[in-house]
Amino acid sequence: MRRKLLTVCLLCLFVVLLPQVLVADRVYLKDGTKITGKVIDKGDKIEVETGYGRLTIDKSEISRIEKSTEPAPRQPATVPKTPDEVRKAILDSITNTELSDHVHHLASNLLAGRGTGDVGGELAADFLAKQFKSYGLKPGGDSETYKQKFDTRLGDSWNIVGYIEGSDPVARKQVVVVGAHYDHLGKGKYGSMAGRAGKGKIHPGADDNASGTAGVLEIAEAFTEKGIRPKRTIVFVCFGAEEIGLVGSAYYCKHPRFPLENTVAMLNMDMISRNDPDKVIVYGVTLSPQLDKLVDQANHAKMTVAKGGMAPFSDHWSFYRSKVPAVMFHSGMQRDLHRPSDTPDKCNFKKAEKIAELVALTTYGTANYDGAIEVDTSKQRSWGRRARLGVYPSAAALSDETRKKFGLDKSQDGILLDRVIEDTAASKGGLKKGDIIIEFDGKKIPYAGGLTQFRRMVQNARKGKEIPYTVIRNGKKKTGTVTIR
Secondary structure (H helix, E strand, O other), X not given: OHHHHHHHHHHHHHHHHOOOOOEOEEEEEOOOOEEEEEEEEEOOEEEEEOOOOEEEEEHHHEEEEEOOOOEOOOOOOOOOOOHHHHHHHHHHHOOHHHHHHHHHHHOOXXXXXXXXXXXXXXXHHHHHHHHHHHHOOEEOOHHHOOEEEEEEOOEEEEEEEEEEOOOOOOHHHOEEEEXXXXXXXXXXXXXXXXXXXXXXXXXXXXXXXXXXXXXXXXXXHHHHHOOOOOOOEEEEEEEOOOOOOOHHHHHHHHOOOOOXXXXXXXXXXXXXXXXXOOEEEEEOHHXXXXXXXXXXXXXXXXXXXXXXXXXOOOOHHHHHHOOOOEEEEEOOOOOOOOOOOOOHHHOOHHHHHHHHHHHHHHHHHHHHOOOOOOOOOOOOOOOOOOOOOOEEEEOOOOOHHHHHHOOOOOOXXXXXXXXXXXXXXXXXXXXXXXXXXXXXOOEEOEOOOHHHHHHHHHHHOXXXXXXXXXXXXXXXXXXXXXXOO
16 A cells, blocks of 8 residues: 555656647747747637747738647757757758748748838837747846837938846857848839839848848847857847948947957847858958857858958948947959849758858857957958949849859959949940959959958059950950059
């Protein structure tokens, strides 16, 4: 009798100590947000037990609910601790399928190009805030929300801010920022490279920069889902109003969630889903020996990493100007940039997955790095125009076929001319729309930072000097000279 009673007691104790297995229902909201967890019906509302907390949602916000018998996500019983365990956990979590889901929503007609000051831009901000909440990130915006509001010349915009507090009581005061801009051009009322044909048409911005934004979401989910807490605090930011002059990141640097002097590094993703599937450009990494090493160590997929200097055309620039070590992960320019044709079907989500994993592993390494992250700030210079050529360039990566035909190696790129202005040095020198410049002033256009380097070549050219150039025009090599004005 005593033995039977003991057995019953042990069984009861075992049942009590068993972790609760939740049903992994999927809740799809009308704004595109997807939440996974156990759904509890509460009349005109539902509650979703996610494993990170309980969310209450009005049924009027719901598009559909899919029931499942799979276990719902929750903080894992065994948190990965060793570097190998963490790497495996991150690689298991980040998937090209989920990156695709996020990009398709962000680039959908519902969000109408995510223009600053537009309804689509606000809908995108709300979507990202809900995703951050569903992951269990701590709110880093205004008044304990995820949204940091600021004004622009086109209307209100928001940065979406959430964070994971570091595990070390001392190191947690230091911060690593992981970011990407989520805004784009709306219906082409500004910034369109499609000319008159683009006005009034939705510019989806799938690669630019729904892809980078999706990367931030996947990395944030990977860290929270797997319970990964490195020594330093990680702040995730989706920036608004980048396309009108890095306004959101500049605002964040003036009003940071944590003191900017405690921000040890900023990792930016801008356009991560196009061109060579095994190649990534990392701008700014040559200015920080520690980040250079950390990127190399994180490159599990053995991608070809083209290391460039500082590039001033995305949100990492705002941090670099504030003397924060900053880099940008980038897959290269493409011909659909700032056009209605930048659509999800042209994105390579397996490449985006590799780059997101590279950034996630670099983030983990940086957040655990013992010692200071240094940066050379001497490259902060005026990027104003010193000399005028008279072209509108769009750096489009040369295809492998074109490189092979003209005997070019993979380190070289070309600058596609979208427009040549009449009565300028370019037009008088024989340059034409559609030309691809491969050499200028005796220098090849590099794959890493090609557009930036080309601008420097023009800006540094002596006025009145005759500059030789080589272009590809209609499938043939052509040479000529221009006299810079």
